[in-house]
Amino acid sequence: MSKRSEIISISKQLIYSKGYQATAISDILTTANIGKGQFYHYFSSKHDLGLAVVEDLVQKWDQKIIIDIFHSSIEPEEKLNIMLDRTIAFHTDNKSGCPMGNLAIEMSEHDEAFRLKIKHYFDRFIKAIELCLDEMIKRGQLDSTTNSEKSAQAMVALIEGGILLAKNQQDINFLKNVIDIIREQYKLT
Amino acid sequence: MSKRSEIISISKQLIYSKGYQATAISDILTTANIGKGQFYHYFSSKHDLGLAVVEDLVQKWDQKIIIDIFHSSIEPEEKLNIMLDRTIAFHTDNKSGCPMGNLAIEMSEHDEAFRLKIKHYFDRFIKAIELCLDEMIKRGQLDSTTNSEKSAQAMVALIEGGILLAKNQQDINFLKNVIDIIREQYKLT
DNA sequence: AAAATTGTACCTAATAGTAGGTACAAAGTA
């Protein structure tokens, strides 16, 4: 792993837990055990690093969720099931919430560059679920009156909201319950 | 309005839009047009102010949502409907998201005092919805197999997630769509 | 007068960012 990606990786962890604004360059320098010169050799500013972190985050989640699961050749209901399983797995013993959701809330209003990168991920996530639901409707697994677009948005909202509640309550069951509701709703085993 | 509540009110707006950490005391002093002595006369620290702001926030929402709506004598399905209407109304032309949700995400992990105050609100909100759903089940308006506790959690999660998406997408329709889904699900007119 | 307010000047620690340099390997040149 190059020094640059190492810095991104460490910063990603810190920003995930503390937020972008609350993460100081000095935190990163200490954790990564590097000097300032090195940092500013690879990144032109804190903002530049922040965007690199989000980009990395988006790219990795895109790979893990959209490419690996939704673009695979398994059955649509199985895709949703696996995605939900992985969501629970990720948030079990992880009290920092959703990396994307946290930044969405922190940065969307005042930083357009951050906002758009995060939006890009949510767009793709919602679209992937929507196509899944469409396929399930086509196969008669779901009521044909189901509005797949709205439903996909709602599913993402449920997940994000469930993660938010679980973080605030410090209780993963809030997320599990919400995911149970999704499974019931869309008749996933 | 006392000077203290005036400072809280102004800080609440700033913290709502920028977040707690990103709001500087100097922002507050400038906006409120007061000096430092005055600020530190009323609050012992920024953290002290922050907690006062959350307390105020919790208390006002408790009044607006739980007392005014859920503790009123109107029909349960009408309570939910009004709550959903007000949610949309609040977030129309308001790009900062959910005051409580924003702070939940920003503060829950690293500040227990903040976390507990916010948790208190979510607990009461969820409980109020749960009792509403129980009443609707009792009246035969909802399937008797409905798990009111889980459903109430899911409803709050949907709302919070919908607000998060609407904020990131800068499009209130994400919240509206999510609320449509809630209304369909619980057969609210 | 006494007590409660409030403004001004200031303190220290921390912030992002810069200046100016070193170490060293790769590439070009004699």
Place this chain on the structure above:
DNA sequence: TACTTTGTACCTACTATTAGGTACAATTTT
């Protein structure tokens, strides 16, 4: 082969600014 150049990687020390917070005198209120 030996010498020189050049570019990349990195470090330490510094700057300017801002942060939260304090001291205390001046003013208002009771």
